[in-house]
Amino acid sequence: MARLFLGLDSSTQSLSAVVIDLDARKVTYEKSINFDQALPQFKTKNGVLACRDPLVKHSSPLLWAAALDLLFAQMKKDGVALGKILAVSGCGQQHGSVYLNEKAAAVFENLDPKKSLVENLTGVFARKTSPIWMDSSTAKECAEIRKKLGGIKFTASRTGSDTFERFTGPQIRKFYKTEPKAFAKTAHVALVSSFMASLLAGKIAPIDFGDGAGMNLMDIRRKNWNHDALKATAPGLTKKLPLLAESGRAIGPVSAYFVQKFGLNPEALATVWTGDNPASVIGLGLIQPGQVAISLGTSDTFFGTMEKCQTDESGEGHVFGSPAGGYLTLICFKNGSLAREKIRALYKISDWKKFGELVAQTPPGNNGGVLLPWFEAEIVPRVNQPGIRRFDLDEKNAAANCRAIFEAQMLSMRLHSQWMQVAPEKILVTGGASNDRALLQVLADVMNCQVLRIEISKSAALGAALQAAHGWLVAADQNPKWEKLVAGFTAPVPGSEIRPDKKAAKIYDQMLEKYASCEYDAL
Numbered sequence: 383m384a385r386l387f388l389g390l391d392s393s394t395q396s397l398s399a400v401v402i403d404l405d406a407r408k409v410t411y412e413k414s415i416n417f418d419q420a421l422p423q424f425k426t427k428n429g430v431l432a433c434r435d436p437l438v439k440h441s442s443p444l445l446w447a448a449a450l451d452l453l454f455a456q457m458k459k460d461g462v463a464l465g466k467i468l469a470v471s472g473c474g475q476q477h478g479s480v481y482l483n484e485k486a487a488a489v490f491e492n493l494d495p496k497k498s499l500v501e502n503l504t505g506v507f508a509r510k511t512s513p514i515w516m517d518s519s520t521a522k523e524c525a526e527i528r529k530k531l532g533g534i535k536f537t538a539s540r541t542g543s544d545t546f547e548r549f550t551g552p553q554i555r556k557f558y559k560t561e562p563k564a565f566a567k568t569a570h571v572a573l574v575s576s577f578m579a580s581l582l583a584g585k586i587a588p589i590d591f592g593d594g595a596g597m598n599l600m601d602i603r604r605k606n607w608n609h610d611a612l613k614a615t616a617p618g619l620t621k622k623l624p625l626l627a628e629s630g631r632a633i634g635p636v637s638a639y640f641v642q643k644f645g646l647n648p649e650a651l652a653t654v655w656t657g658d659n660p661a662s663v664i665g666l667g668l669i670q671p672g673q674v675a676i677s678l679g680t681s682d683t684f685f686g687t688m689e690k691c692q693t694d695e696s697g698e699g700h701v702f703g704s705p706a707g708g709y710l711t712l713i714c715f716k717n718g719s720l721a722r723e724k725i726r727a728l729y730k731i732s733d734w735k736k737f738g739e740l741v742a743q744t745p746p747g748n749n750g751g752v753l754l755p756w757f758e759a760e761i762v763p764r765v766n767q768p769g770i771r772r773f774d775l776d777e778k779n780a781a782a783n784c785r786a787i788f789e790a791q792m793l794s795m796r797l798h799s800q801w802m803q804v805a806p807e808k809i810l811v812t813g814g815a816s817n818d819r820a821l822l823q824v825l826a827d828v829m830n831c832q833v834l835r836i837e838i839s840k841s842a843a844l845g846a847a848l849q850a851a852h853g854w855l856v857a858a859d860q861n862p863k864w865e866k867l868v869a870g871f872t873a874p875v876p877g878s879e880i881r882p883d884k885k886a887a888k889i890y891d892q893m894l895e896k897y898a899s900c901e902y903d904a905l
């Protein structure tokens with residue numbers, strides 16, 4: 383009998399599912415529910431609730447629960463063999479937090495299949511909305527926690543990262559300071575990942591070492607809660623946080639809610655979820671230390687795996703636990719695909735194909751034109767006052783502006799990843815924009831490195847499905863090896879290889895200095 387596993391990815395704009403057949407080494411099903419389109423009653427735009435303060439970005443935990451109901455209903459309708467799934471795992475947009483009251487644990491244990499998840503969960507929140515990773519409203523709290531922990535270097539070496547506005551610790555502190563009564567009513571703080579895992583498991587789920595490291599609360603080397611960080615964040619936090627655990631570890635059988643309502647196998651294991659980036663590491667097959675990937679998604683991320691924990695003393699990069707053991711380093715740029723979309727809209731470019739053609743029409747280096755792409759407050763480098771800036775670039779030239787935004791994004795990645803000291807032989811690329819060869823050529827030239835595309839657009843959900851398989855094999859004492867497990871699922875697309883052009887690479891070596899000085903000027 384085929385061994386089937388389900389991976390879910392609760393990301394910023396959608397909830398996705400991937401089902402794998404482990405024996406056939408095949409993805410047998412993929413589906414996404416787009417939040418704005420499928421659940422308009424929650425009134426999100428790109429998965430985010432409207433707010434007058436441009437620095438505040440929240441979403442609704444009920445929206446994510448509603449999407450889970452919809453996705454399971456869709457899978458049932460599509461004839462997915464839910465009764466044969468052996469384990470479910472998942473991943474979530476990182477850093478986002480859910481605040482649950484003292485009723486939550488009992489409600490999770492007794493989810494009523496006659497009601498929707500939204501109806502079941504209406505009374506369990508101590509805070510209606512969830513701050514998500516796009517939020518940059520906690521600069522003050524970041525400074526307070528960083529100071530108590532002894533500065534950037536110490537904060538990074540203890541928790542894996544300097545304090546960041548979107549990280550959960552500073553967000554918790556802001557909630558505690560601004561809404562002390564609601565904070566007092568919070569019995570459990572969950573991440574997006576652990577909240578969703580709790581629904582599947584029917585009990586409060588642990589937080590894993592991958593997503594836990596995105597909180598400024600976990601000791602990155604010991605992989606337990608760091609009590610100094612907890613104390614610096616908010617009083618009584620120790621009691622409100624769940625256990626930390628390895629991602630993919632079995633929590634128990636799935637909640638009867640999903641069995642009775644959608645026909646999920648009653649013996650299927652619910653497992654610990656992780657963050658979307660740690661899951662992508664698995665989905666892209668980055669098992670060996672020194673491997674590097676770039677994801678061109680809502681956020682652009684640059685990540686690689688490493689065996690030993692090495693943190694960024696300058697405080698720009700992050701270290702998270704990797705679901706495959708060891709660590710993963712990551713740099714996150716908020717102005718990713720949404721910034722590219724803004725340029726596309728600004729110049730009324732019909733589609734991405736046309737965008738790529740315009741990029742291809744312009745020369746590497748863009749005749750010296752540079753555009754700083756900060757439509758939104760940026761994470762790396764830290765930009766609190768958004769705004770795009772042009773240097774030696776004609777605002778009226780659509781093609782030059784298309785090239786300029788992507789060149790800037792790639793130059794910024796190269797500049798700000800230097801601390802990792804990795805010289806990869808090849809870079810794997812995934813995410814929406816990775817389908818365009820003109821863009822990939824820019825990437826290969828800027829990084830002066832061979833680039834390979836991974837076809838699976840849902841690399842995070844695939845990683846989650848593989849994590850479910852790993853967790854199930856561990857629970858069955860079968861001592862799985864990650865390399866063997868991912869083999870066959872994650873091969874680069876044949877013929878997708880792009881080599882750097884030597885001349886263009888030289889141009890970008892020089893342009894890096896100009897880009898760095900433009901950034902410096904602007905900041």
Ligand code: XUL
Nearest residue numbers: 475476515658681683714
């Ligand atoms: C990573 C980060 C983003 C979110 C997006 O630190 O903030 O990549 O995980 O889903």
